[in-house]
Amino acid sequence: MIKLADNQFDTQRLHAGYDPKEHLNSPLPPIYQTAAFALGDTDEAEQVAEGSKEGFTYSRVANPTVRAFENRIAALDGGIDAVAVGSGMAAVSYALLNVAEGGGRIIAPTNLYGASIDEFQSIFPKFGIHIDFVDDINDFATVKSLIKADTKAIFVESVANPSTDIADIENLATIAHEAGIPLIVDNTFPTPYLFRPFDFGADIDVYSSTKAINGHGNVVSGIIVDHGQFDWGNGKFPQFTENEFTLETADGQPVSFNEKFGSAAFISRVRIKYLRLFGSVMSPFDAYLALLGVETITERLDKEVSNATAIAKYLKAEPHVKKLYYAGIDQENPLVKKYFPMGIGAILSFEVDGTEKQVDAILNHVKVFTYLPNVGDVRSLIVNPVKITHREIPASLREQHGLNTRVIRLSVGLEDVDDLIGDLKQAIVSAF
Template sequence: MIKLTENKFDTQRLHAGYDPKEHLNSPLPPIYQTAAFALGDTDEAEKVAEGSKEGFTYSRVANPTVRAFENRIAALDGGIDAVAVGSGMAAVSYALLSVAEGGGRIIAPTNLYGASIDAFQSIFPKFGIHVDFVDDINDFEAVKAAIKTDTKAVFVESVANPSTDIADIEQLATIAHQAGIPLIVDNTFPTPYLLRPFDFGADIDVYSSTKAINGHGNVVSGIIVDHGKFDWHNGRFPQFTENEFTLETEAGKPVSFYARFGAAAFISRVRIKYLRLFGAVMSPFDAYLALLGVETITERLDKEVRNAIAVARYLKSDPHVKKLYYAGIDLANPLVQKYFPKGIGSILSFELAGDEKQVDAVLNHVKVFTYLPNVGDVRSLIVNPVKITHREIPANLRKQHGLNTRVIRLSIGLEDADDLIADLKQAIGSAF
């Protein structure tokens, strides 16, 4: 676990989770580009290997550069610890596989990122984990009705991709906790700067740190953060309370993850079992780049939100735009007021009032926007989700949420807002 400070966000983004004195007084975390570490003496080696002492043996399990990134995001998010992994999907998969290990059910909304839907429908059931979908995650009676004796968690996106629908985290956390299960939040779009789900009762946060946490489109990575408040000893999660042969007392008797790590049982098990054995590791160099990105997260997101609002207002007035998907433009929305006083983020979508050929014309005629399947970059990006990022979603779910071939998703960057609007105007004009 890491020690949190009372410093505010903008101080912690630069300093949290890293002590220069432990690294030759380097103000930036060095890149520990090594596969393994010398073990010292045998007593220390054994303690580090069994997890009773923090240290480093092999970079598949932990690395000082990656650890600095984990510590910093945990501090910014208000968690007790974090595990960085090789991608956002690895973060989603490890978190849900860990909580539902041995079989069980997850409740999730139908308007999720395409790869998440695909994993939940085609891969998770083969591990004995089944997802009960609800059409509206803020339909609290439907969520309650979906909870069964073997339900292990509620999973949501704080801001849905690409509709930008907002999940009522506090209400969902209350429902989950009443059932003795955790609320797991994919908080990729807002990042901890715009929203800290733990402040509203969430238990586990997952991020594709590929996106706005890093913010420069040069790293694929993910991270899981543990709030450290959920009771994993409530009888629903035997994987945390059964004895683990790799964890032993000084007397040589095996103990459970809960007995050894207490409040950090979940995140410790993710590291020791899932990261170590499944191996979706974040590289030291990627962690270094992600740490650099975090240093400018406030300035980046403040401007990107301003730009996104300006672009959204233009799109709302354009006669060739049939529908705008950007919850952040509705400042009277109580969920925006409650959860996102600084804005919901830089991603928005719109449905073109035309056909697929006209959508193609827009994509082919933008000059400032880059046609690219990513979000959260300093550069503005454009994509047609149904054909690229959300093609895995079944047709009935697409239709249900208005996700058709005429929908275009934008990720707004740091360019001048007037240039972005002018680029969209000329591209849309070329289509009509």
């Protein structure tokens, strides 16, 4: 596997985590479309099976094409390793279940993606995992007051969906570490190109790589990345320090994940317990498509951010727009300056000064934007989140963050920006 310096992002997106010499000199990672792999001799098979040697046995556990994607994203994100999974929600679920297994509490903001809120409120409590919600994740006094003996992590979105509120990662990491717990960041909107949470103390990153990492709307996938800096043996996480019967020393004695994998205990446990047993696997073909998407991530996001900023400026001056949600437009915002000098991403929202029928009219009259519940595509997308992507969120929480039936979310793509602004103008004129 080729090793590259941390700061060479544009080289890493094309080469990191993959050595053509190991794959018949193919410059692109081949698609290893196979369920399982021949084991070689018995000694090698045992080493691979027990994890003392990297190799491949079964594609539910690891696959060379998927591994190339994992290695590349880990390198771009500044992590020690990564595990790719079948969706962004699988990434969120596996990361939080792995940290809070057996029961505990997680602190999270109320302005999250709708499916995350639904999972946190309706599913996790049935597993003994309870979420302590905070309306403003940057209200550090409140966050500190919520930390209890059984608190296992703080979870945030670096840029919230759809409000684009920015989490103060460095201060939240400090609070988490003082309490002996990790900070887990959903960094889907910015991707590692615009922002690397690990540079500011985060411990685990999760992504819906369906979105801007892949960027072409043709893959559903997720990925978990481990910074490799958190001490999982601090006494708060027994699942990492208890002996695991599937792990053994050379003389056959069972050992813990912490003993076996050290700084990689978290991500190794995600792979060996959650990926292998729960089985939300990324397919080799999807990994191949995602790798192709990563190759153009810089150019895509540069133009998408530029387009989104221009559209945000138009919407801010549009008489029928009551409120704009795009933190990136405020260059004096200290969190924008600190964390997002290249932009916060290509997703923005706005509230129209009208009725639900007028919102429907805008959605029905756009010609360039596609009415579609995804983000991060090369094509520009439009949706009414309260009725589609955030419908699971209770009305009380939606109203707290201004998320009502008059809010429209845009995911800005690579079209000509004048065409996009013109499309919004004609749709708004038609509606009003």
